[in-house]
Amino acid sequence: MSVTLIGKHEKDARASRDAMALPLNEMMAQDKSICYVDCDLMGCVNTKQLRKNYPDRAFEAGIAEGNGAGICAGLAATGKKVFFHSFGTFSSRRCYDQIYMSAAYAGLPVHVLGSDAGVTAAFNGGTHMPLEDGAMYLSIPEATVTDPCDYAQLESVVRQLPGITKGVTYTRFVRKDIIQVYADGSQFEIGKGVVLHESDKDVCTVVASGIMVDEALKAYEALQTEGIAVRLIDMFTWKPLDEALLAKAARETGAIVTAENHNTCCGLGSVVANCLVKNCPVPMEFVGVQDQFGQVGPQAFLMDEYGLRAANIVAAVKKAVARK
């Protein structure tokens, strides 16, 4: 792991999807065993170039995600390293049994890419808003589940995926606008959380992923002005989870707040709680979508609506600390 934090809350000039599409284009040139399958959404994630550049290895499955997932499993059975994309709702709910049985249960690795993580589905609305995709993939044995927060982290994760040969993988990512958190070239290790801030005065640890990492950074700054020191961990790797890092943080800071762009039922908060109950139980609070359905609207509105803001993290930290 080699990480440089920028964390100035500035929007990246690039579309987040290119952190997946451009490296994948390079990887397909180098590794002829990589295949790509999409379900009529190449135009949304800039992967039409793959079909143009590698017509014998990048395929349209059309608007038929269940079949598309099965095609991927069959390709994997012939030794291909297979990437499969649709919107997060359709690459989880719509093809779950196919991913579960044809790929995971059958021992065939397929790398699933779910775009428009959580409220970033925005104007496509509640029907297209994946708030349970992570939960579904977390419950598949041997799966790898990540929720990258920015361009550099998504690119680093995508480059590691072909090396994962056991279990299916699920990468939930943002398609368009993204805040830059890390410097380009930062290298992350799946299974290892990233400590963004720590001190020996920390009274609580905030564990965030995805778009909530930037909100957590803002919360960290706000708490600092109030003289409250907190540890901040980017836990983009939901599974495998960095249990040692979490247990250490719980022991040393005595309280935990999780922050996720996902239902708090069965997402990051749940796996962190599972881990801590076994290792070092401490007061915990959960920032995220509180067991609600998605809805349509601008991302900023949705973040306010569901309590996915720095202010919500600040309040949760105070509540957790008060419970110590």
Next chain:
Amino acid sequence: MKELNVKELQVLAAKIRLETLKVIHSRGFGHVGGSMDLADLMAVLYGAVMNYDPKDPRWPDRDWLVLSKGHAGPVAYATFGIMGYYPMEEAYTLNHPHTRFPSHTDRKLTPGVDLTTGSLGQGVSTATGAALGNKIDGRESHVFCVIGDGEADEGQVWEGLHFAYAHKLDNIVYFIDNNGYQLDGTTADVLAHSDLAAKAASFGLYTQEIDGHDIAAIYNAIVNAYAKKGVPSCIVLDTCKGKGATFAEPSHEHSSQPKEEQWAEAIAAAEKALAEAEKA
């Protein structure tokens, strides 16, 4: 492909029927109906058509078999045992704890099983994906995918055929085991299909419909399918569910739990049928 020798394949089919019964009898109950009706197809595939190596089940240039109707596992276990993938007796552990022979075919457990099936419809997609992968690699091999007529209720079956047509996969042959029955009764009663062969043809597949117990007809239909370039093939097999199992054939049962004397009668009848086939 080997030359057609009808008598030899009829003997093999009789052996497969007998061993299928013995495999299921080892547990005492199971999916007899939909296994027994595939014995003639399995005899043609493994006795004359397919390239495979029992000592190297994952040989990359092999022909593949995908029983999308995964509950027909026992007929595959019987066939693979006869062909030398493992000692036949090993398969007499069907559905026992830690067996390599579960109800539904599992590629991680059983030598010879190419893809895991069980949730109906899914084998059509995975078989199609395997055909695509073999095509990318420029292999000459074929994938054979067996679909149940009840299974054809699943929309995914038709998504798979659509994909195969669109990607011009002429290295896959789909068989529809048209036995007319599913768990709750006849396919006509549960959820009436229109003409399955006409439906497959309307998806752009080169489609033939034959007697699924006629060895020569099965062999010749596969010869025709191999000759057809640029489109996938579908062969609808008109079959009798439970064929050759004395207790299952009359009622076309989906799964059976016969009494021990019924098993004895069925196995004796299958042994007699084998002896007659050998004598013929």
